[in-house]
Amino acid sequence: MTARDGQAAVELEGVGKAFGGRRVLAGVSLTVPPGGRLGIIGPAAGGKSVLLKLIAGLQRPDAGAIRVLGHDLVAAREPELAALRKRIGMLFQNYALFDFLSVADNVAFPLLHAGVAADEIDARVAARLRAVGLAGSESKMPAELSGGMKKRVGIARATVARAELVLYDEPTAGLDPVTTSKIYDLLRADQAETGSTAVVVSSDVAAVAAFADTIAMLHDGRIRWVGAAAGLFDADDLVVRSFARGEERDGAAVLSRSVEAARPAPGAWP
Amino acid sequence: MIARRPLTAIGRRALDGVDAALELGRVAVGTIVGALISYWRGPRRRGEIARQMYFIGNRSLLFVAVTLGFIGMVMVYQTCLLTTQVVDGRGQVGAQFARLLVLDVGPSLTAMMLATRVGAGIAAEIGSMKVTEQIDALRMSGVTPVDYLVVPRFLASVIMTVVLTMFGMAVAWGAGGLTGYYSFQINPRTFFDLSMVAPAHVWLGMTKAAAYGAAIPIVAGFCGLRAKGSSEGVGAATTAAVIGSSFAVLIIDFTISAIGLIIWGAGL
């Protein structure tokens, strides 16, 4: 339904991206089938967020090809991208809530701009806020929320328009294990209901491996490993296995980077 | 090899400059097209233009009154000093002052003040939305940031710059009249003389005011949308907006004055 039969929801081939001469992605190739759940792991500052923005059509790659929901993002012009983005939901790593709008207006925003009728917007926003456990916070402003609450508002906003593809950037960073598993239950329930495709970037390897059907590890600008989530912890590749298990590897920087990634930024949670 | 490095650096800077100029052009065209067409199509925040007008007025009313008041006083004082040195020309000061005020000083100095207050405010707001990815979040809903953020500020700024210019001119005129009366005993009936102000002057002055009001949010919005990094990026964008919009005011002043001279000739 999302794309034509047999066509991948997301397809990247040899995608490269550099910022000011610094190469962040150097030939990333990935495929996510419709309805699939891809988890992306990898060291901090490895380009995971950049990869999601490329898939969302918010940035353009320097090299390679990207197809999303049947659209060629490299060839597409801005109006086509704008129309395509309405079919994609995104949870930003730092929530990116509109600080001038209340919680309810934040969640309503994608519906408002999709031309949904006002009373239906109210009903869907209320239902969504109930699902993320924020009923009663409708009129609060983002500045009044804790980090975990902001994250849940972000999830509500990303999924309220029943997007065909939802991109989650660190949906559980800095959350306790109970909240983490609640959030993944929520993502699972959403996906079961809408049949959407999900791409989750996370530093919480165990939790994302439990949610995703496929895991890809981004390392040095490339996909170092991709396979069934169940096989991640026994991967043949030592770098991947030790990253996933959080084990020390002789003289390698992988572990320290992964630990750094798993730890929330100091002061991130009020 | 050694010789090529500085050249590539210069080349990259030149390309960045071209890139920025193109982007500024896109924001300008997008804003004007948005103000005429696309802004009115999609859903808009209710009362957004009125809210922006209120912000601009609230931020600048006192500021414009104080600066334009002092400038009126200083200009009249200095002119009176000069005109009383050789022959007594005090009778002419008011009429000439009114002409200069309407034609140039009122619109340009009001706009200079607005360039700092309003330009900085717009760049800081939009810039902080950029670095916190709220701009990207807007784009995820298919919203054009220029339509959503710059156009309402543009419309509000055009209206408010014209209004504040008239207000600033009135304050400067009044302050100048008081200075003339108390310091140089110019009769207010002589001072408040509009005989030198022709319709062409009013036209030109108000055209300038509207053009300044249009340029400030475009330049400031452009700077805000280009903000990078975190809070220091917002600071840099704000500074760039103040410099850029003040500069835009000067260029527009020069251009419109030149066009006025071409149309009306030396009789202006």
Ligand SMILES: Nc1ncnc2c1ncn2[C@@H]1O[C@H](COP(=O)(O)OP(=O)(O)O)[C@@H](O)[C@H]1O
């Ligand atoms: N818009 C940008 N401009 C310049 N550098 C960027 C930009 N976005 C990301 N980067 C850089 O790209 C690298 C990867 O960033 P990111 O994708 O956020 O990493 P992560 O894997 O932690 O999500 C970082 O070094 C970051 O500084």
Ligand SMILES: [Mg+2]
């Ligand atoms: Mg990231």
